[in-house]
Amino acid sequence: MLNSGTDWAGNSIGKDTDFLVMCAANPTADDVALEVDRVRATLRMGTDQLQDLAGELERLVDVRGLALSERRAREDFDALELDEYNDLHTVSRRIAESGEDGRLIEQQLGGNVAALRDSLSQLERIQVDLREAAMQTRTVLVETVVPRWRRTVRQAARMAGHEVSLRVDGETTEVDAQLLQALVEPVAHLLRNAVDHGIEPPPERQALGKSAAGCIVLAFAREGPDLIADCSDDGRGFDLAAVRERAVALGLLDAGEACDDAALARLVLAPGFSTRTRATQLSGRGIGLDVVNQVVREQRGSLDIETTPGHGTRIRLRVPVRLAAAPAIVVRSASHVLALSVRDVEQVLAADRIVEAVDGTQRFDGAAGPMRLVRLEDALGLPDDAFAPPAGVEPAAPAVLQVRMPGGERIAVLVPEPGQTRNVVVRPLAAFVPAIAGIEGAAVLGDGAVAPVVDLPRLLAARDGARAAPALDAARRAAPVCLVVDDSVSVRRTMELFARDLGYQVDSAADGVDALERVARRIPSLVLVDLEMPRMNGVELVRALRHEPATRDVPVIMITSRSSEKHRRLALEAGVDVFLTKPYTEDALAGHIAQLVKRR
Template identity: 40%
Template sequence: MKLKDLIEALAGEIERARAQLEESLAELATRDAGDPAFLDAYEQYSGQAQRMGEAAELAGFPGLQAVCAHVVQNCLLLTVTPPEEREPLVTFLRGWPPLIVFYLGNLSDPSAAVGLMDHLTTAPDPLPEEESLKIMHMLGAMPLQVDGPSEDDAPRRPVVATADDVALVMADDVDAKLLEGFQHEAPEQARYLVQLARNMAAGEGDSSDVVAAKRVAHTLKGSGAIIGLRGIAALGHHLEDILDHFEHEGSQVARPVAEALLDAAFCLEQMVGYVMGADEFPDGAQSVLQNVLDIANRIDRGEEIDSAAPRIASGEGRNAAPATAATPNTGMRVSVERVEELFRVSGEVSVHGAAMEARVKALVDSSRELLAQNLRVQKRLFELETLVDVRTLATMRGRTTRGAEAGFDSLELDQYSELHSTSHALVEEASDARALSSRLEEEIAQLASLQARQQRLNKDLQHLVIGTRMTEAGSLESRLHRNVRSTCQATGKQAALVLEGPQTLVDADVLTRLAEPLLHMLRNAVDHGIEAPEVRTSLGKHAEGRIVLAFSRQGQQVVLRCADDGRGLDLPAIRRRAIERGLVAEDRVMSDEEVARLILLPGFSTRDAVSEVSGRGVGMDVVHEWVRGMNGTVRITSQPGRGTTVELRFAASLSTVQSLIVEADGQRFALPSVHVEQAVPRGVGEFESVGGQLVFRHDKRAIPANHLADATGLPRDTERALNDHDAVIVRIDDKVRALAVERLLDARELLVKSPGRYAQHVRGVAGLSILGDGSVAVNLDLPQLLSTGSGAGEAVVRTKAVEAPRRELPGVLIVDDSLSVRNSLRQLVQDAGYRVEAARDGVEAIDTLRAFKPRLVLTDLEMPNMNGVEFTMHLRGRDDMKDVPIIMITSRSQDKHRRMAEQAGVDTYMTKPYNDGDLLQAIREAMA
C-alpha cells in the first residue's frame, strides 16, 4: 500500500470512529467516575485514541502517535475531575478528531499542523512548549514522504549533483512555528545521525543503527523540505534510500558505503549548523551529495556494493556555495563544558569577592586604629611640648636678659631654643599625619561602598550562572507517568500520578541523578502501597489509586514528597523480617519511625518471592544511598489504610551549598543547612551531663548532644564550661541532635571543592571551602559523622575517637618599650611554639597579667613609667608570680646593672645584641 493511501485510510478510520467517540464522550461528561457506565465509556474512548496512536506509529508517523498519546493523557483527567468541572476537558476531547482529519487531508498546508498544535497546547493538561516543538517538527516531516511520487511514476534518480541541489535558501513565508521546531530538534538529530554513522563506519553498528539512522534521515528530509531547505532535503532523501536498501537486505553496511554515510552525516550536521547561524556552509556539500548519488544509483542498478565506486565528473561549480545565505534567527547554544567552566569561574569570583570584603573590613578597622593612634600621639606631643617649655624656662631667662640688654623685653620678642623648635615642628607633622589619616579613612569608606556594590553584582552574576544549570522538575513528567503505567500493567493495579510543583528549578545534574531513585519510589508506591482495584473498592476507596509527587523549594533546598493513598506500611511484618535476618534484636523497643526506616536497609524486602517489579530489596536502598550521596535527608511516615509518604530533602545545586560556619578547637567547619534546624547562641539554652551523656535543654526539649570537637576527633578544651558553648540543633534521618561548638561564625553560600584523592575517603568530610579571609572550612557530612550504627538504615558503625587531653601552649610575656624589639621577640617566641602577649612597660604588663598567666617573662631594663627592675620586684612580691622565671634583655652590660637585676630577682641577664639560639635555649632551660 502506498503511503498516501495509508494516510487516507487512517483519516477515514478516524472519521468513522467520530460517532463512537462522541457517544462515549457524552457518558464521560455527566457520569461519576465510579459509575460502571463511566468506566466502560472511558475504556472505549481512551482505547480508541490509543489504537489510533499505535496505527500511526506502525505507519512510521511519530508525530501523529505523539498527538494521540497526549489525548490519552488528557483522558486520565476525567477520572479525577468532578462532572461539573469537566466542560473544558470535554470541549478539548471533542475538538481533536476533526482537526486530525483536516490535517491528514491537507498535509501540504502548514496551517493545518499549526491549528492542530494550537489545540493541543490549550488542553486542560497542556502540551509543554518543548514537547510541542518536537511534535511540530515531526508533523512537518510527513508531507514530503506522503506527497512524493509513487514508485511507478517517480522520475529517475539524478546522476549529477548540482549547486542548486545543495542550496540552503529558506522561503520568505516559512511558518514561524515550523522553523522554531526545526531549530529546536534538528541539531540534536544531526548529532545523533553522526553518532550512528560513526558506529557503522567503525564496523560496530548493527541493524538497529541502520533503522535509527534511516528514521533520522527521513525526519531531517521532511523538515528540510517543509521549510524550503533543498540541500538538507535532497541529501537526506538519497541517504534514506541507501539505508532503506540495507535495512531490507538485512546485511551490514559495506565499508565504502559507511564512509560515504559518515561524510553525508557530517555534511548534514554542518548544514544544520549553517542554518542555525553557528557554522559555515559546507564547501564540500556538492561533492558529498555526488558520492551519495553514485552509491544510490549503483543500488538502483542492482550492483554489488563492496568496493569504492568511481565518481562521475560533475562539471563546474561543484563546490560552489549557495547564492543566498540562510538568515539565522535562533538562540545561542553553549556546551555543557563551557557552562561548567563559567560556573567554576563564577564561584571563584564569589570566593575572591568574599576575601576582598574581609580585607576591606580589616583595612577599615586598621584605618580607625591609625586615627586613634594619631590622636594618642598628638596627646603625647602636647605633653612633650609643655615639658619642653617648662624645662627650658631657665635657659630662656638667660636669653631674655641678653635680649633686654639689646633693648627687647621678653614680651616684645619670643625666644626659642632648638629643642622647643624641634618639638613644635614635630607637633605640626603629627597634625598633618592626622589629617592624612582622616582623608585615608574617607577613601577607604568609599572603597568599602564600591566593594559592597561589587559584591551584590557578584551575587547576581552567580545566581544567573546557577540558573543556566537549572531545569524544571517537570521535565521528568512523561518518564514518570510511563513508569507508573508500566508498573500498573505488570501488577494488575490502577494508579494515577499527580505532579505538583513541576516548575520547581533543580540543578540539571541533580535532576538526572534523581530519575532512578524516583522510579524506584514510584514502583514501590504502586507495588507495595496501592491495593488491587477490588480491594480498594471493598474498602470504600476509589478503584484507582492516587500518587502525588510534590516538588517545592525551601531556600536552597528541594523538598520532594511522594505520597500514596494505599494500605500504608505493614510495620509488624517489617519488624518480623528484620528480626529473622538478625538486623534487630527481638527484645529491642523501636518506635514506628525506626521500624519504617528499616526498609532503607540494603537488600531488605518483605516479599518472599522475587517478581519483575519487587522482591529484591534494592528499591528504597537506592533512594537512601542517593540521598546520602547528596548529603540530604529522607523521612518516612505511614498511616495504616491511608498511605505512605516519603520525604526527601536535598540541595538544589551540587556546586554550592548553603552552610552554617562554626568553630571547634580553632578549626572552622561548614554544616549544610539542609540538616540544620536551629542555631542557638550561648545563654538561650543550656548543656548538662545526665548519666554520663551530654544533653542540651532548649525550648522545653531535652536533646541528645555531642561536642563537635569529639565528633571530628579534635582535642576538646576540658576546662571550658559546658554553657560556654554555642549550640547547633541538627536533624539527621528523622533524629534530632545538638552539637556544642565554640563559636557560631557566619551563614553563607559556599562553593564546595573536592578534598582531593588522599582525603576523599576521610570519614565525615564532604569537601572543602575557602572563606573570605583565606581560611579553609571543612564541609562536614553530618549523617556519616554522627552515625552510631544503632539507628535503623545505617550501615556504618562509628568508632569513637579517643579523647586527647588538650595541651595548652606555654605562655610568654614580653615587656619592652621598643615596638621593633617587641615584634621581633614575639615572632621568634611564637615560631618556637609558645603563646605570646606583649606590653610596652611594667604598668601595662601588670594590667595584662589580669587575663594572661605566663610561664616565663622577658623584660627590658630601661622603660618609662615602670622599668624592668621595678617590674621584677613587683612580680616577686606576688604569690601567683613569685616563682615565674624572668629573663632580662638589655643593652647595659656593666656589672652594677647586672647586680641590681639579680638583687631584684632576675633569673637570667642577657645583653643586646643577643643570639636567637642562645635566647631560645635560655627559655627552654628556664621552663624545664
C-alpha cells in the same frame, strides 16, 4: 622623648601593615571599616601624644632663658624688638607642626571612611549577586525530569494492569543539576514499587471503598540545607507479615524475635530482599529499595519509611543540597573556625544571666524563662580550652545563642564572641568522610579558611549530655617555640606558617630589638633570623643571645640574600649555627632544623 616618638612611629607603621594584610584576607565591608576606625583612633592617639611631647619640650626649653646671656651681650636690639631662636627651639616647633599635620591627616582619613564603607558595602552586594548568579547556573527545576517519571508510572501501570495517576508537588523547586540527575533513577524505582506493590487492582480498590484509580504523590521541598523528596501512595501498604516471613527465611530475624512495625519496614532495604516469589519486569529481583537506599547513602542522605496497612506507604528521601547558600554566624579561636547555621537560632544574647542550678548544672535566665545552658565545646566534644585565648590575651566577651529544638524546647548555647552573620556556600563533605550528626557540610570563608557548618538543633539532639575533651594546655605548653625575626611582613608570615606546620608555637618580631623583648617573655627553642634589619640587625641579635646564659645554646638559623664569604664568616663568628642563603627550599630548611634539634 625622641625615643618615645620613634617608638610610636614604629608601632603605627606595624599596625598599618597588619591592617593592609587584614584587608587582603577579609573582604567584608564592616570588618574593613571597623579596622579603619581603629587606625584612626591610633593615629589620633599618636597625634595627641606628639602634641603633648611638643608642649613638654616647650616647657622644658626656655628659649629666652637659654639665650638670655647672648641677648644681654647685644646692645643694639631690645628683647621686644627682636625674637631670637636657637636650634632646640626650631626642633620643638617642627614637632608641634608635625602634630598639627597628623591631626589634619586624621580628619581627612575620617572624611574618607564613609566613602570607603559605601564602596565596600557595594562590593559585598556585588559579591553576593555574583555568588547567587553562579549558583543559578548549577541549579535546575524539578519539573525538567517530571515527564520521565510520568512515563515510568504509565509503563508500570500498563504492565501491572493497574490504574494510577501521578501528582507532583514542588515542581518549581530548584535543585543542583548533578544531585537531581543522581535522584532520577532512585525515584523511578520508588514509583515502580508503588505501582506494583502498593496500588491495588481496580476491583480490589472498589471493594475496599476506594476509587478505581490509585494515586501516587511525589512532593519536593527544601528544608534548610536539605532536599526532601516524598513518594506516597494510597495503596495497600506493606504486608508486614510477609516481610517478617521473608526476613526469617533470609536469616535477618529469628522466628520468635520481637520487632516493631517500623523496624520490619526497614528490613526491605536489605540487599536482595523481596516478598515476591517470582521475578517480573517490575519486581521480585530484590534490587529496588536496596538501590534507592544505596544512592541516598552515597549522597550522605537518609531514607525513612512510614506504612499503614490498608492505607498506603510514604517513603521520604532527605539529601543535602550540593551547593546551598545559608546564613551562618562565624566563631573563631586560635585553633578552630566554625560556621554556625542560624536555622532555629531565635536570638543572640549577652552571656550575663548565667546562674548555677542546685544540681550543679548551669542555666541561662532568658526572657522566655530559664533555659538549659550548653557550651559549644561540650556539644562538639572539642578540648575544654578549644576557644581559650592565647596566653596574655584578654578573653573576648562570649555570647548565648537561643536555639529552638524541634520539640519546642529552648536551649541556650554558650559560644565565644561571634562574628557578624554572613551568607556562606555550604558544600557537602566528601563521600569517604563518615556522616557526623549536626555537621551540614563545609564552607570556604573570605579569608580562605575552611569552616564546618554546624546545625545546632541537630547537634544538640544527637549529643545530649556530651562533655568536652580534656584541655590541651599542657600539650600546648610542651610544644617548642620558634622565634621568627624578619623586617618583611610577607616573609615573616610565610615563615610563621612553615614553623607551625613543623609543630612549633611561633613568636615573631620585626627586628632585633623586638626579638629581645619576645625572648624576655619566653625562651625560644629555635630562632630563624634575617641578617639586615632596622634598629638591630641579625648579627647583633645573635651576639646578644649568645651573651646571655639562658639563650646561649638556642639554635639559630640565619636566612639572607647576602651570599658572600665575608657575610658568612661574620654570622658564624657571631654564633649562627646555620647560614642559609636565598633562594632555598623548605625541605632544606626543615632538614637543617631537624639536624639542630637532634644535635641539641
